[in-house]
Amino acid sequence: MKNLNTLRVTILVSALASGTGAWATDGYFPHGYGMKSLGMGGASVAMTDNAFAGANNPATSAYAGNRYEVGVNLFSPKRSATTMGQSGPMDTQSDSNHFLVPEFGYNRNMDAKTSFGVTVYGNGGMNTDYPQPIMGGTGRTGVDLMQLIVAPTVAFKLSDAHAVGISPLLVYQKFKAEGLQAFGLDPNKGSDSSTGVGVRLGYFGKLSDQLSFGASYSPKINMSKFDKYARLFANQGDFDIPANATVGIAVQATPKLKLAMDYQSIKYGEIPAIANSSLNIFQCDNTPTNPYCLGGTNGPGFGWLNVQVVKLGIEWAYSSDMTLRAGFNKSKNPVQASDVTFNILAPAVMTEHYTLGGTHQLTKDSELTWAYMYAPKKSVSGNSLFAAMNMTPGAWQDTVRMSQQSLGIQYGWKF
Numbered sequence: 020m021k022n023l024n025t026l027r028v029t030i031l032v033s034a035l036a037s038g039t040g041a042w043a044t045d046g047y048f049p050h051g052y053g054m055k056s057l058g059m060g061g062a063s064v065a066m067t068d069n070a071f072a073g074a075n076n077p078a079t080s081a082y083a084g085n086r087y088e089v090g091v092n093l094f095s096p097k098r099s100a101t102t103m104g105q106s107g108p109m110d111t112q113s114d115s116n117h118f119l120v121p122e123f124g125y126n127r128n129m130d131a132k133t134s135f136g137v138t139v140y141g142n143g144g145m146n147t148d149y150p151q152p153i154m155g156g157t158g159r160t161g162v163d164l165m166q167l168i169v170a171p172t173v174a175f176k177l178s179d180a181h182a183v184g185i186s187p188l189l190v191y192q193k194f195k196a197e198g199l200q201a202f203g204l205d206p207n208k209g210s211d212s213s214t215g216v217g218v219r220l221g222y223f224g225k226l227s228d229q230l231s232f233g234a235s236y237s238p239k240i241n242m243s244k245f246d247k248y249a250r251l252f253a254n255q256g257d258f259d260i261p262a263n264a265t266v267g268i269a270v271q272a273t274p275k276l277k278l279a280m281d282y283q284s285i286k287y288g289e290i291p292a293i294a295n296s297s298l299n300i301f302q303c304d305n306t307p308t309n310p311y312c313l314g315g316t317n318g319p320g321f322g323w324l325n326v327q328v329v330k331l332g333i334e335w336a337y338s339s340d341m342t343l344r345a346g347f348n349k350s351k352n353p354v355q356a357s358d359v360t361f362n363i364l365a366p367a368v369m370t371e372h373y374t375l376g377g378t379h380q381l382t383k384d385s386e387l388t389w390a391y392m393y394a395p396k397k398s399v400s401g402n403s404l405f406a407a408m409n410m411t412p413g414a415w416q417d418t419v420r421m422s423q424q425s426l427g428i429q430y431g432w433k434f
Contacts, residue, residue: 044423045350046287046326047143047164047365048263050372050392053124054090054429058376058390059332060346062279064233065223065269069431070124073138073170076235076265077184078223080126080134080174088124090388090429093117096146097396097422100363102153103403103415113161115148122429132176142166142190142260145365153363155201155405162364163210166192166260170219180225188217188237190260194245196364201405202313208247215242217260229271236264239289253291253318261286261293267330274336281330287353288325295320297361297404321365322358326351332374340380344390348372356401359417366419368397385432396422 044050051061053071063075070088072080098113126136147161154160167190174184195210217240223233240260249256267281288294300319302311310316332346352370354362362368376390398420406415 044367044369044372044394045283045328045348046285046323046353046367047145048285049120049141049143050328050348050350050374051330052138052140053088053122054092054376054388054390054427055344055378057092057392057425057427058344058346058374058388059279059330059334060348060372060374061283061328061330062267062269062281062332062346063330064221064235064265064267064281065231066233066279067223067231070126070136071122071138071140072126072136072174072184072221073124073172073186073188073219074140074168076223076233077172077186077219077221078174078182078235079221079233080136080172080184081132081176081182082223083126083134083136084433085127086125086431086433088122088429088431090122090427092120092122092390092425092427094120094425095423098147098366099420100149100153100366101418102363103406103417108415109153111149111151111153113147113149115146118146120427126172134172134174136172136174138168138170138172138186140168140170142168145367147364147366149198149363152198154198154360156198156206157200158198158206160198160364161196163195164192165194166190174221182223184221184223186219186221188219188240190215190217190240190242192242192258194248194258196248196251199251202251204248204251211245211247213243213245213258215240215260231269232267233269234264234266236262238262239286250314252314253295253320254316255314258292259290261290276336277334279330279332279334281328283328283330285326285328287323291316291318292320293323296322297358298322300404301407319361321361322355323353323367324351324355326353342378344374344376344378346372346374346376348374352397352399354399354419356399359399359401359419360404362399362419363417366399366421368399368419368421369394369423370397371395372423384434385430388429388431390425390427390429392423392425394423396420
């Protein structure tokens with residue numbers, strides 16, 4: 020009963036705190052879930068040493084044992100843009116550069132073959148907060164998107180070496196925009212929220228004493244609509260979560276050295292609000308039934324492409340009570356030059372992430388894990404949408420830039 024009460028309180032605290040999170044690494048998904056994964060470039064689907072099965076691979080719950088893990092990540096993205104003002108090019112940098120992103124995992128063996136767990140995590144998000152009007156509106160300009168997922172998990176061992184798992188995904192997302200009056204959006208909309216239910220499926224197999232394989236898949240999650248932003252997002256405020264799939268291996272190269280590699284595909288290009296080209300606005304004639312106007316079926320979006328991600332990680336048992344990690348995460352940039360103006364609001368242009376991490380064994384039943392990530396500055400430039408719309412005379416290019424760092428810590432204990 021004590022463990023159950025602790026679980027309930029921790030889930031509640033983590034869920035409430037997750038409202039402050041904002042990710043934008045592999046598109047708007049984070050580069051990994053759980054501090055051990057974050058230290059290894061996000062490689063995770065063939066790893067079983069943590070309780071984040073609901074976010075990574077539900078099947079690994081069968082091998083994770085009885086454990087809790089609670090952590091927080093300080094995420095620091097630096098976003099800036101160059102746009103054309105009345106007197107020439109104008110550089111501006113987004114405020115709100117530090118976000119605390121909590122995480123929580125719980126796992127328990129119910130019997131020799133079945134396990135149960137719960138993962139609470141921020142699935143992703145986008146945030147910009149420019150101090151001046153840069154999108155043709157007035158006042159501050161920016162957006163704030165947050166996605167929170169609670170994922171109960173059940174896994175079943177088919178044999179000692181193979182397991183399958185399933186995680187229902189209970190999703191809550193919140194969105195706010197300001198400074199978009201040029202697109203006919205009321206400046207006083209405030210925050211809106213939507214909910215949805217999805218699922219993640221997983222398989223894990225020990226192919227040999229040295230080699231493990233994992234795979235997970237989550238189909239598109241249909242979310243309820245952002246009613247307040249029905250005239251912004253395509254399909255009258257629809258902002259679904261894209262399908263995503265990951266496969267990976269882990270190799271025990273030596274008794275002290277483990278290597279891991281994941282390949283992930285995220286289908287941003289199948290979500291109209293994210294994938295529709297911003298250039299669709301030129302086919303809008305402002306008639307109520309025109310599907311190319313903002314909020315229409317083919318309404319302008321961010322023009323994002325599907326993203327493929329390679330995650331490489333290495334784990335070294337340095338001593339009996341210290342494990343060190345490093346990783347590299349390489350993803351495709353979803354932002355196209357033709358859509359750069361819209362992406363001033365969501366400059367998810369990162370393509371490379373370098374990570375370090377480690378775990379210190381405090382006692383036989385408790386440990387402290389940390390992870391650091393550095394993503395060097397990337398930029399995308401393209402012809403300004405406003406220039407093409409003749410909102411201001413002349414022709415010029417807009418540019419968006421981003422760099423990132425994060426540092427997280429997690430406490431874990433076994434029971």
